[in-house]
Amino acid sequence: MSDTTPSALSVQTIIGLEVHVQLATQSKLFCGCSTRYGQPPNTQTCPICQGLPGTLPVINQHAIELAIDVGLALDMELVSGCRWDRKHYFYPDLPKGYQTSQYDLPITRNGRLEFRDPANAATLLSVRINRAHLEEDAGKSLHGEGVDGGTWIDLNRTGTPLLEIVTEPDLRSAQDGKAFLQQLRTILLYIGVSDCNMQEGSMRIDANVNLRIDDGAQSIATPIVEIKNLNSFRNVERAIEFERDRQWQHWQATGEKLGQRPKQTRGWDADREVTTVQREKEEAADYRYFPCPDLPPVVLSAEQIAARRAKLPRLPQQWKADLISVWKLSDYDASVIVEQGRDVAEYFETVAQVSQDGKRSANWLTQEIMRLLNEQQRPISEFPISAQQMGELVAAVATNELDHARAREIFSLWLEQSLTLAEAKQRLGIAAISSDEVEQLVAEIVAQHQAAIDDYRQGKKQALGPLIAQAKKLNPNVSPAKFREALLRAVDGQ
Numbered sequence: 383m384s385d386t387t388p389s390a391l392s393v394q395t396i397i398g399l400e401v402h403v404q405l406a407t408q409s410k411l412f413c414g415c416s417t418r419y420g421q422p423p424n425t426q427t428c429p430i431c432q433g434l435p436g437t438l439p440v441i442n443q444h445a446i447e448l449a450i451d452v453g454l455a456l457d458m459e460l461v462s463g464c465r466w467d468r469k470h471y472f473y474p475d476l477p478k479g480y481q482t483s484q485y486d487l488p489i490t491r492n493g494r495l496e497f498r499d500p501a502n503a504a505t506l507l508s509v510r511i512n513r514a515h516l517e518e519d520a521g522k523s524l525h526g527e528g529v530d531g532g533t534w535i536d537l538n539r540t541g542t543p544l545l546e547i548v549t550e551p552d553l554r555s556a557q558d559g560k561a562f563l564q565q566l567r568t569i570l571l572y573i574g575v576s577d578c579n580m581q582e583g584s585m586r587i588d589a590n591v592n593l594r595i596d597d598g599a600q601s602i603a604t605p606i607v608e609i610k611n612l613n614s615f616r617n618v619e620r621a622i623e624f625e626r627d628r629q630w631q632h633w634q635a636t637g638e639k640l641g642q643r644p645k646q647t648r649g650w651d652a653d654r655e656v657t658t659v660q661r662e663k664e665e666a667a668d669y670r671y672f673p674c675p676d677l678p679p680v681v682l683s684a685e686q687i688a689a690r691r692a693k694l695p696r697l698p699q700q701w702k703a704d705l706i707s708v709w710k711l712s713d714y715d716a717s718v719i720v721e722q723g724r725d726v727a728e729y730f731e732t733v734a735q736v737s738q739d740g741k742r743s744a745n746w747l748t749q750e751i752m753r754l755l756n757e758q759q760r761p762i763s764e765f766p767i768s769a770q771q772m773g774e775l776v777a778a779v780a781t782n783e784l785d786h787a788r789a790r791e792i793f794s795l796w797l798e799q800s801l802t803l804a805e806a807k808q809r810l811g812i813a814a815i816s817s818d819e820v821e822q823l824v825a826e827i828v829a830q831h832q833a834a835i836d837d838y839r840q841g842k843k844q845a846l847g848p849l850i851a852q853a854k855k856l857n858p859n860v861s862p863a864k865f866r867e868a869l870l871r872a873v874d875g876q
């Protein structure tokens with residue numbers, strides 16, 4: 383855009399996000415049907431989620447608890463007495479003709495989330511969270527999958543609990559939007575409220591985008607466009623960038639301003655990488671919201687909130703602080719581990735506890751284990767070496783029982799076979815070497831390399847290096863550190 387922007391104009395992209403997160407409950411928001419993904423169509427429905435007359439919804443308490451957890455994690459105000467409202471619209475996958483949602487009294491509101499500026503890692507950016515409200519999901523239209531290629535409706539998803547998290551329009555670039563979403567997803571995964579699986583639709587994003595154009599004398603805004611149902615971070619980023627450029631060109635051609643046309647809804651075509659008009663956006667009045675007469679307000683007691691707070695898992699920022707203070711990791715190493723998710727952070731913590739060596743544990747994890755997992759596209763839960771075993775291996779290196787090369791041999795063997803450390807050492811012929819054997823080896827080396835020893839004594843400290851390598855060749859089980867210690871004793875003592 384900078385190519386076409388006259389220097390007198392300043393143009394800002396204004397972005398607000400609505401993030402729909404499927405809550406990790408076993409059953410739906412108002413009935414006992416399962417929320418499992420990928421089941422045959424219409425096998426997880428009942429009269430309540432089919433919206434049959436005469437049925438009454440019952441609130442799923444676990445969904446309420448998970449919403450409280452999000453409110454606590456994002457430092458939000460929790461609203462006791464929050465209400466349920468009916469949001470009316472007609473669509474084939476919405477059997478009741480309305481979605482049960484929360485309109486003017488959401489369960490939680492007024493929060494804030496900080497994340498690292500993608501353009502400058504040393505800076506934190508902050509986004510205000512307007513609200514997060516509970517609502518039920520709709521069903522799915524299966525286009526072209528019915529008899530004769532017709533459209534069928536699958537109601538398995540109908541009534542699944544969603545939490546819609548709405549930000550203020552505080553974001554200023556597609557990259558910031560992506561970084562914000564990554565941080566939000568990390569937090570939601572750490573507290574376990576959702577699996578945030580974007581392929582399966584457990585996290586879907588709408589982006590509200592417009593431009594603020596300032597020529598120094600006055601500032602105008604372009605009409606707001608809402609891009610619906612973005613299902614990957616890449617799509618969020620690309621769609622916002624496209625929309626920014628499209629609005630800039632449209633404004634140059636028409637001069638159209640905010641207020642001159644209603645909010646427009648557009649969809650993202652990921653193949654063509656363009657947004658296309660879906661509809662001129664309904665205003666809230668078009669949905670004819672009114673309080674749901676079938677559901678009581680949700681009362682949140684101080685005791686209930688305190689109980690959830692006590693059980694709230696450690697947040698990523700707390701994990702990071704702990705890794706730095708307890709295990710003396712660098713800011714960078716701690717960030718890399720924490721950003722991989724709670725399973726990885728827990729794995730690290732066990733390795734460090736068993737080995738009592740945080741730095742070595744972090745090196746093994748970030749350099750060896752993460753590389754393998756990335757290559758194989760596997761989660762750490764499927765890694766063949768347990769954290770306990772890994773801790774024993776790191777401890778053996780930390781105490782000089784094994785040198786790094788031999789530890790790597792054991793590591794490779796463990797990837798193939800499930801063995802204890804003792805079994806692996808036996809298999810590889812790694813025997814414990816006695817101090818007497820070390821002394822004997824030193825005597826042998828000293829006798830054979832008198833010239834190098836003389837060089838060392840005359841101040842060439844590096845002359846001993848090849849001797850250590852030689853000792854290792856004679857006996858692969860010798861620890862270079864122990865041998866070096868014994869060699870120095872022998873050489874300096876003479």
Ligand SMILES: [Zn+2]
Pocket residue numbers: 410413414415426427428429430431432541
């Ligand atoms: Zn049901």
